[in-house]
Each structure stands twice: as structure tokens, then as C-alpha cells.
Amino acid sequence: MSLEPQFSYWERSSFIDNADVIIIGSGLVGLSAALYLKKNEPSLKVLVLERGFLPSGASTKNAGFACFGTVSEQLELLQHSSEEDVARLVNYKWRGLQRLRQNLGDSNIDYQQHGGYELFMADEKPHADRQIEKISYLNNLLKQAIGTDNIYSVANNKIADFGFDKVSRMIYNPFEGQIDTGKMMRALLNRVYDAGILVLNSCAVTSIEQHDTGIQLITSQGNFKATKVILATNAFANQLFPELKVIPGRGQVLVTKPIDGLKLKGTYHFNQGYYYFRNINNRILFGGGRNIDFDAEATWEFGHTEKVKQQLTTYLNEVILPDQNAEIDYWWSGIMGFGEDISPIVRQVEPNVFCAVRCNGMGVAMGSLVGEEVAKLTLNG
Numbered sequence: 001m002s003l004e005p006q007f008s009y010w011e012r013s014s015f016i017d018n019a020d021v022i023i024i025g026s027g028l029v030g031l032s033a034a035l036y037l038k039k040n041e042p043s044l045k046v047l048v049l050e051r052g053f054l055p056s057g058a059s060t061k062n063a064g065f066a067c068f069g070t071v072s073e074q075l076e077l078l079q080h081s082s083e084e085d086v087a088r089l090v091n092y093k094w095r096g097l098q099r100l101r102q103n104l105g106d107s108n109i110d111y112q113q114h115g116g117y118e119l120f121m122a123d124e125k126p127h128a129d130r131q132i133e134k135i136s137y138l139n140n141l142l143k144q145a146i147g148t149d150n151i152y153s154v155a156n157n158k159i160a161d162f163g164f165d166k167v168s169r170m171i172y173n174p175f176e177g178q179i180d181t182g183k184m185m186r187a188l189l190n191r192v193y194d195a196g197i198l199v200l201n202s203c204a205v206t207s208i209e210q211h212d213t214g215i216q217l218i219t220s221q222g223n224f225k226a227t228k229v230i231l232a233t234n235a236f237a238n239q240l241f242p243e244l245k246v247i248p249g250r251g252q253v254l255v256t257k258p259i260d261g262l263k264l265k266g267t268y269h270f271n272q273g274y275y276y277f278r279n280i281n282n283r284i285l286f287g288g289g290r291n292i293d294f295d296a297e298a299t300w301e302f303g304h305t306e307k308v309k310q311q312l313t314t315y316l317n318e319v320i321l322p323d324q325n326a327e328i329d330y331w332w333s334g335i336m337g338f339g340e341d342i343s344p345i346v347r348q349v350e351p352n353v354f355c356a357v358r359c360n361g362m363g364v365a366m367g368s369l370v371g372e373e374v375a376k377l378t379l380n381g
Contacts, residue, residue: 032371
């Protein structure tokens, strides 16, 4: 007896069969691609399949940082990439953030531009000073990327105002901001629904098969047919295409209970961006720590490790909110996609199958443009 679900005629004709394009993944990249397809080819039948009850990777689990990189992150990239490539990537992320704001509207994503700060600990003074010495060089290198040469500046005088302990140096970037990730995805889904695009959740794609009549997707809910397919699963991409060089990276995150008189406002990074925190509704959101054990955090499994939880808790109570014994209200994790190359992978992987993956932890900044880029490739491919 066949175990494949027995869909009705109506379910088949209205939900299942004859999609022109099926997009796998309902995160920021996948939905941005869907919107671009419908905007440019309104007659296309576009279907989005999502394995989770909600988007499963990082689009609903990220920290909501509208950022394009700290001084330390840029200098680290320059160790392995050319000046041209680093500047081009900053421009890409900058344009991606502006596109996200244009597409959805600042109020719909609760965009706030309080600036971004990079912190250096008391035992990092020589390292911090070396980074600070490079500020003029970086500002000059990146001035064409975002249209100004006044990007990074020293902000040591603000350390005491924020109430930090064990912080010796701080660099400020006024052009970075923050969003409400949940509101962003709600706004994006509403745009998708209004465009007549169908999103089916709890539908995991297990394989993609090429047939003479088109492409067949084998899923947990039965088989689907399409003319073209877009893979937008980021960190999970090589579960379907192992040749794609995407390494998963789990980000563990906490949010405190509300804090009276919270002084922090903005986005904050330290330890080359491996730790990051921000204000949200009089709380602190704090995440990171995968550098403690890269191998353990290179996983597709959601969850937490005691080593990372303990380090986050220690930094929270000793550096960010010293002597306040802040109570933690939420813990969660998201899975990001990384690779040796600093650019995302946007290309055709099989006849009529395209991918847009590996955002290197910068999905909020890159996602809108990456989605549009793969949609253009699909239309022209």
C-alpha cells in the first residue's frame, strides 16, 4: 500500500501541481526571490516549501543586526581577500540593507539606527590600538562602498556611559542599525501572500529529481512538480547538494528579562564579531561563542552547549551588566551558513535548479539582494 498522501483534486489543482518555480526555504532569501519573480513575471506560479513550522535556519532566529562589519572583521577579511573584494562585499551588504528597508519600510521592521560599537577588553589594549591605527585606512578603502569616509571612529569616552566593565577601547560606526526580526518576517510574509505566492510549511524536501517532463521534488508531504527550482536553505544546502561548500554554524542566543534603566542602545560586537549584543524592549539580547569550539558548533542541530551558555552568562554579568545579576528569560539557537569564500553562492547547480546560499552570518544585510540575484538568474537561465 502506498504511503504517499492522497490529495484531493482540489488540493492537487490549487496547491500541489504545476508550479512554474518552487523555492525551497521560506527565509529572507527565499521570500525575496519569490517577490522578485512575481514582480517581474506576474503570470508565474510560484510556490515556496518550508521544512519547519516557521523558517528553520536563521531568518526568524537571528539577532536583528543591520550591520556590515566591524573594524576587526574587515581587517581579518583583508588577510585572506583583496581590498577590492572586501570593499565590494561591504557595498553589497550596505545595498542589501537599504533594499530591505525599501522593500518593507522602516516602521514595519522596527528599524532603528543607533549605531554599532566594537568593544575591546582590558587585556586587549595592544591589539585594540593596532585596530584603531587602521581606522583611517579602512575609512578611505570603504568610502566608495557606502558613500562616506567617516565610517569608523574611536569612542572610548562612551564606555563609562554604557556601564561596561573590563572594556578598554571602543570603536563607533554611526551607519549601523537594528531591526525586529519577527516583524521583518511577518512583513515579508504579508507581501508574499499579497502577491499571490503560496507558502507551504512543515514540508521537508528530501531529494530533487530530473525528469523529461520537468523537475520532481520528493518531500515529507508527497511529490511536487516544477519547471524550475531555487534552493534557498543557506546552512542546510549541502544536505541536498553535498558539493556545495557551505559549513553550518550554530549561534546560541539569550535574552534577559526587562532591566530597569537600561543604558545600552545600539548594536555591539567584540572578539572579531564572535560575540554580539543589543537592546530590545528594555532587555539585552546577547549571542555568539561558536569560536569556543568551532567543530561542535558546525552542526545542523539546534540546541545549546553548557560551555557556550556559561561563557555568555559570564560576559553578561561581568562585562555588559556588571554586578546586576541579570535574569535570563529566553534561550534559543539559529543555524547560519559559512564558507572560506566571503561571497554567497548564487549559481545554477543542475539544469533548471539554482541556489542562493552561504550568507556567512550576514543574512539580514545580504538576504534581499541574494534573493533578487538568484531570481534574475532563474528568469534568464
